[in-house]
Amino acid sequence: MTTDRREAPHHNKITCYTDYRCRRPECVARYNAYNSPRARAKRAGTWDGLVEAAAVRKHILRLQDDCGVGPTAIAAASGISKQSVIEFINPQPGKNRGRRQRTSAETAAKILAVTPDGLIGLRVNAAGTRRRLQALVAAGWPLKHIAACSELKDASVGDFMRRNVVLLSTATKVARTYDALKDRKPIRHGVDRCQARRARDWAAREKWPTPDYWADRMDVIDDPEFEPLYGVTRRELVAQDANWVMRTTGVDRATAAQRLGVSKAYVEHAFRDHPEYALGTAA
Structure with missing residues (x-):
């Protein structure tokens, strides 16, 4: 029986050593640098199963800067919770502590394994995308203006409001567009007054929440289990x-x-x- 050795897709993380058995000198050195503190702690009997979170935090921030993704996308790609990702990069209010400083080796490995290439083609739940588009319509933005700002096709934007899943790249574009438009007045940015009124009337008939409603609920806007009771008597x-x-x-x-x-x-x-x-x- 023969065993095929797969070629590692990249050589900038320890996964090329652990998962693909890469033995390039620089990759071995990278693995040893990661593993040595753990090995010493195990020999000394002080190993608690946790590793320093600095490398994980740096990796998350790099993915955000290079790919324009947020904690939700990274959580979906890594298979861990969104809150866990957030705790690596943001101090936790109300918990009397800052960012997470240590984490399990398993969690670290899952996040470090997320690559820009791995984010391409990733599909995520469309709840957040759908709600952001609906909120922009409720603010008076017609679909064609939303599409132009997001660099998406007019017909596609309407279609995304009915889907259950979308590509991560689509969700990211819509999220960026939402952040850019949510605080702007449509009629001051090229939208005809009649078009803005028709958009708002459409949203009112459908009882779509406005950006003001979501302003205090951004932590659940992507949560498909959350049911917004907007406009419900x-x-x-x-x-x-x-x-x-x-x-x-x-x-x-x-x-x-x-x-x-x-x-x-x-x-x-x-x-x-x-x-x-x-x-x-x-x-």
Whole structure:
């Protein structure tokens, strides 16, 4: 049986030594520099399984500068959480500590293995892309102006608002465009007043949150599990909740109202205003 030796795609990280068995002198030296402190600590009985985070932090910052990506993309490419990536580069407010100084060897290896080439073609959840585009429309930016700023095709921008996944490169372009346009007034930057009004009216009909809404929620704008309750009235929420209670427990409207802490009449009015949630009899 023969074993093929794969050629390492690069020679600037320890993975060429560990994963591809590269034995170039400079690569061996790089691995030894990484491994020596760990080996000494193991011999001394002081090894706790953690490594210094400086190299990881430097690598993350280099990826951000060279590729224009953020913690979300790096987390997706490395398979670790976004919060873990953030802790390497930003002090953690409320935790009385600065940036992460040590990390597990496994986490370090995963992040150091992320390369610019590896980011090309990476697909990410489209929630953040979709929400940023919707928010810009809510601010009065027509799709064609968003497309021109992001260097994307007009038709593609509309398509991205319906997708579940997008290329990382697309998500990055949209995120940059959002940061560039979110605080600008469209009519001061070449958008006709009628076009801006039509964009805002469209967003209002769809109940798309504005940039002001997301300003305090940027930590969850990319989270597909987060449900923005923008433009949702209390009566609509009661209609939704009553629908869920009745469907899952089989109770009538009066019992559902009691469980929700409102009157039966309130549930009736909620269902009348939002018939898409109406369920069951009035008994």
